[in-house]
Amino acid sequence: MMKAYKPENDYILSVIDSSGYDDIERKTPEEKLKFCYETFMAEYGWRVKQAGMLVALTDWLSGLPSSCNVEFKNHAIIELAQSWGRLPKNASDTRIDNYLEKWFRFMAMRIISLWHKNAIA
Numbered sequence: 001m002m003k004a005y006k007p008e009n010d011y012i013l014s015v016i017d018s019s020g021y022d023d024i025e026r027k028t029p030e031e032k033l034k035f036c037y038e039t040f041m042a043e044y045g046w047r048v049k050q051a052g053m054l055v056a057l058t059d060w061l062s063g064l065p066s067s068c069n070v071e072f073k074n075h076a077i078i079e080l081a082q083s084w085g086r087l088p089k090n091a092s093d094t095r096i097d098n099y100l101e102k103w104f105r106f107m108a109m110r111i112i113s114l115w116h117k118n119a120i121a
Contacts, residue, residue, distance in 0.1 A: 005110055005113070007083070007084040007085075008084060008106075008107075008110050009110060009113075009114060011080065011084075012068075012070075012107065012110055012111055012114065013029050013032055013033075013114075015068060015069040015070055015071075016032040016033070016035065016036045016067065016068050016069075017066065017067060017068070017069055018032075018035045018039075018067060020066050020067070021035075021039065021067060029114075029118070030118050030120075033111075033114055033115055033118050033120050034118075034120050035067070036067060036068055036111065036115075037115055037120045037121055039065070039067040039068075040056075040057060040060055040065075040067075040068075043060065043065065044056050044057075044059070044060045047059060047060070053112060053121070054105070054108055054109065054112065057108035057111060057112060058104050058105045058108040061104045061107055061108055061111075062104040068111075070104070070107050074100055077099070077100060077103050078096060078099070078100070081099055086099065087099055
């Protein structure tokens, strides 16, 4: 994993959840990422053909899929960003708004990077 994004990558792996889909327990990062990719493509593969992978994945995440429980509450996103050192505790409203606006796209970029690193997509 890229060390520069280790907290984000660890977070993403922690929110991938296959419990509502089948009885298969996915423990390894590769198993979780493969499940996430396969679920995304089954649910949103049509959108990839229209808009490309990044836009489609951003759209999918912002729709709050149960298989990838990325945070959606602003205050919790801000807390995560601060804990990762991405936002200072005294960040301006403008900086916070910018971070929140880019949240789902940033998570999508991290997921795509993990898929590529693990030869999944």
